[in-house]
Amino acid sequence: MYHSGMKEFSQPSDRLPDRTSVSMFAFIQAGRAVEDRLEAALGPVGLSIPKFSVLSLLVKAGEPVTLSELAARMACVRSNVTQLVDRLEADGFVRRISDSTDRRSVLAELTPLGVERHVAGAAEVKRVQEEFSDSVGEFDGVLVNRLLATLV
């Protein structure tokens, strides 16, 4: 949970125009609130969102994956994955193995403990997703999805 503040941008009502305006700060805040709930749920399992993401990708792949590939799939920089895998290796959730076909590459492989933690993490994720769905349930899902698609 590494978030900048911004609580002050509550924007009570500078004056409302015809169409009721939506503050981007409120939107950002809401996203972080959801994120925080997820982080809080994963914490007790010994995971964070980034760590769970890596385990999740490895489970989905069903085989060891190069760090470059992980970076690509996580839409982040390579050096980020290097350090993330460092921590996952220290946790004992992942192992680094060498690629026999290309000696430049390094593969990340799940350990049994890593698999076990992914299961536990996935259960938490499911729980939080259901809570989230309950909260959003009263709104039109199709509409909300269209809104989100507009912003990304």
Add this chain to the structure above:
Amino acid sequence: MYHSGMKEFSQPSDRLPDRTSVSMFAFIQAGRAVEDRLEAALGPVGLSIPKFSVLSLLVKAGEPVTLSELAARMACVRSNVTQLVDRLEADGFVRRISDSTDRRSVLAELTPLGVERHVAGAAEVKRVQEEFSDSVGEFDGVLVNRLLATLV
């Protein structure tokens, strides 16, 4: 822009129930997308969201503010503000002055350069907010605000 990945949770359609479901990952992603746009707009001005937040608070206060007060208003930890003000001071946007009424306290005071940068930053924020409003404009603002309020 310090964001964990999560691109893989695009959730194409595991199977749709009666009510179209909304992925919390999609929601988090959308919030980050907006955040990234804001960061990108502030960057060229020499600001980040946290830095702009501090300048903004100081402008709003109209007078020097203690670091503790800044932390409270930004809903973050005191040590965070200590380092943030370190960087703002290095930038020349803020000065640390001592509190005559309580020698434990340290006040953050805007420099002329800081004021000038806040003006520039505020213009960018306004621009991005307008772009955001345009994107969301086609949706019911009242509804969206209710959705956001539900999640926070």
Add this chain to the structure above:
DNA sequence: AAAGATTGACAGCTCAATCTTG
């Protein structure tokens, strides 16, 4: 003792530079 600020150590991210291998 409690409050204000700082420091050190860490997680998570970025970028630029480097090193090895292809």
Add this chain to the structure above:
DNA sequence: CAAGATTGAGCTGTCAATCTTT
């Protein structure tokens, strides 16, 4: 030279420990 991985430095955040002042 490209590509894969790592390293070093910086930003933003957290927590725990410390130091000064109340």
